Amino acid sequence: MNNTFGIVYSNPSYILISIGIFFILFIPLITISEFLFFEPFLVFSIYPETTLSFSLIVTLSIFSSFAVSLNIYRVKLIKQTKKIGSSIIGTVIGASAGACSCGPIAFSVIATFGTAGSIASSFLTVYEIPIRLISIGILILVIFVTIKSLSRECKVKF
Amino acid sequence: MVDAKKLGVAGAAIVLVTLVAVFATSYMSDFETARNPSPNTADESQAVELKHAPVLGSKTATVTIVEVGDYQCHMCKLWFEETRPLIIENYIETGKANLVFVDMPFLGSDSTPASEATYCAGDQGKYWEYHSMLFTYQEEIDDGWASANRLQAFAFNLGLDIEQFDKCMRTDDHRAQVNSNMQMSKKQFGANSTPTFVIVNTSGESQKIIGAHPYSTFEKIIDSLL
Numbered sequence: 001m002n003n004t005f006g007i008v009y010s011n012p013s014y015i016l017i018s019i020g021i022f023f024i025l026f027i028p029l030i031t032i033s034e035f036l037f038f039e040p041f042l043v044f045s046i047y048p049e050t051t052l053s054f055s056l057i058v059t060l061s062i063f064s065s066f067a068v069s070l071n072i073y074r075v076k077l078i079k080q081t082k083k084i085g086s087s088i089i090g091t092v093i094g095a096s097a098g099a100c101s102c103g104p105i106a107f108s109v110i111a112t113f114g115t116a117g118s119i120a121s122s123f124l125t126v127y128e129i130p131i132r133l134i135s136i137g138i139l140i141l142v143i144f145v146t147i148k149s150l151s152r153e154c155k156v157k158f
Numbered sequence: 159m160v161d162a163k164k165l166g167v168a169g170a171a172i173v174l175v176t177l178v179a180v181f182a183t184s185y186m187s188d189f190e191t192a193r194n195p196s197p198n199t200a201d202e203s204q205a206v207e208l209k210h211a212p213v214l215g216s217k218t219a220t221v222t223i224v225e226v227g228d229y230q231c232h233m234c235k236l237w238f239e240e241t242r243p244l245i246i247e248n249y250i251e252t253g254k255a256n257l258v259f260v261d262m263p264f265l266g267s268d269s270t271p272a273s274e275a276t277y278c279a280g281d282q283g284k285y286w287e288y289h290s291m292l293f294t295y296q297e298e299i300d301d302g303w304a305s306a307n308r309l310q311a312f313a314f315n316l317g318l319d320i321e322q323f324d325k326c327m328r329t330d331d332h333r334a335q336v337n338s339n340m341q342m343s344k345k346q347f348g349a350n351s352t353p354t355f356v357i358v359n360t361s362g363e364s365q366k367i368i369g370a371h372p373y374s375t376f377e378k379i380i381d382s383l384l
Contacts, residue, residue, distance in 0.1 A: 034233055034369045040379065045372035047240050103233075103369070104351040110264055118266055122299035125232070 004147045008073045017072060022065040029057045032103055056132040063139035070146045077150070089138065210335075212285040214246075215256030221249070221383050223257045223376075226343045226354040229272040229292045230265040230299045234353045237370040238293040244373040249380055259289060261336050262343035262352055266300035270336055275309040275323075277332035282318050291316065359383040 008014050030036045030044075035054055037043040046054050068088075106125075109117040124131065213222075223245065227234040242257075249255035261276075263269030272292055279288030291312045297303035306327070313323040326332070343349040347356050351368060357379050358364040365379045 037369055037371060037375070040365060040367060040375070043371060043375050045374075047236050047370075047372075049236060049239075107264060107350045122266060126298045126301075 004150045008070060008150070011073075014069050014073055018065040018069040020065075021068050022061045025064050026057065026061040029061065030054070032105060033057060034103070052129065053132075056129065056136070059136055060132055060139070063136055063143065067139045067142045067146070070143060070150070074146055074150055211258045211260065212280055213256050213258055214286055215250035216253045217256065219250075219253055219256040221255040221357060221359050221380055223249075223255055223380070224260055224347065224356040224358070225257065226260045226262045226347055226349040226352060226356075228261070228263050228265045228269050228352045229276075229296065229304065230263075230269045231352040232296070233370040235293050235296045237353050238290075241371070241373045241376065245376055245380075248377075254384060255380055260343050260347065261339040262349055262354075263336060263340060265352075268300050268302075268304035270333075271306065271309060271327070272304040273336045273339070274330065274332045275313070275327060277335055278323050278326035279313060279316065279318060281326060281331075282322065284316050284318060287316050288312060357383060 033053060035044060035046055106121040109121050250257060261273040263273045276285055276288045276292065279285055295303060302308065309327065310320065310324065314320055347354060353370055355367040356364055357367065363383055365383065367375060367379065
């Protein structure tokens with residue numbers, strides 16, 4: 001497993017891809033979850049009650065960055081896209097959790113879809129932590145399967 | 159036959175793009191309204207309407223903090239627990255600022271009755287006590303924590319005249335006020351999320367804050383408006 005990581009991330013472009021994906025996810029997620037504010041000036045704050053939520057966002061962003069970059073490597077190596085979908089699904093599920101809460105996204109969803117939007121919004125808010133945990137689980141599974149597959153493919157190729 | 163996995167990938171990509179688009183449009187409009195507050199933000203008509211709103215603190219304070227909120231919003235509860243006590247201690251109790259709450263009940267079906275109940279409690283002189291009770295005992299959206307029975311129980315715990323409170327709730331005495339606040343939140347304060355704050359001073363200068371910001375943000379803005 002370490003060997004596979006070493007092979008993939010010995011190429012600096014995959015490190016850059018991982019860092020890029022991490023920030024592409026992390027910044028919007030901490031903004032919609034109201035940890036980071038850009039107006040009226042840049043403010044970052046974590047209330048004690050939201051520490052777990054913040055930790056899950058960090059974890060989700062890290063795992064997503066690994067899952068997607070490993071799959072990009074895998075696609076380039078063996079020209080198969082079958083696991084990149086799972087990593088995107090895992091990321092989307094995790095990103096959508098808590099995105100609604102009381103923010104403008106919830107307002108748009110409720111204003112557009114009425115009662116159905118309200119139910120969906122409250123579901124995503126109430127089950128924010130379990131949904132994020134499920135998505136982290138999906139991403140861990142994707143990373144594990146991808147690494148196993150890469151180890152197998154690498155043995156064949158090299 | 160279409161490859162199901164390719165279809166799955168395409169579907170996931172579409173969902174991701176949609177989420178990003180919704181996020182971007184919602185927040186861009188937020189930033190825009192924060193940069194260019196509605197020209198009516200501190201106009202006379204709004205001041206007149208707010209005259210009838212319950213005020214926490216001195217009515218003659220230099221700065222008024224208008225909070226637009228929903229009693230079912232958990233970020234409003236966080237702000238209520240973490241930031242509001244410091245504002246009360248440093249600005250409201252010292253007479254520098256006062257606080258007005260404007261209802262924007264959009265999150266669930268129990269939001270509007272909860273707002274109405276605060277005004278029914280206000281009829282008996284306990285608006286802010288009831289307001290605090292709702293945020294203290296807030297649970298998940300529409301899970302029954304703000305049902306008619308619970309609202310009555312909160313009134314009972316505050317020692318309100320239950321018969322008068324029930325009559326007020328039954329006859330929707332304050333529905334028009336809650337609806338008017340909802341309209342005011344959107345049109346005059348440009349709020350599309352809760353909590354949203356508009357901090358205005360007696361000279362008419364104002365600053366909008368979107369979200370449950372920490373105390374430091376309020377401290378900087380209030381001090382600049384004093």
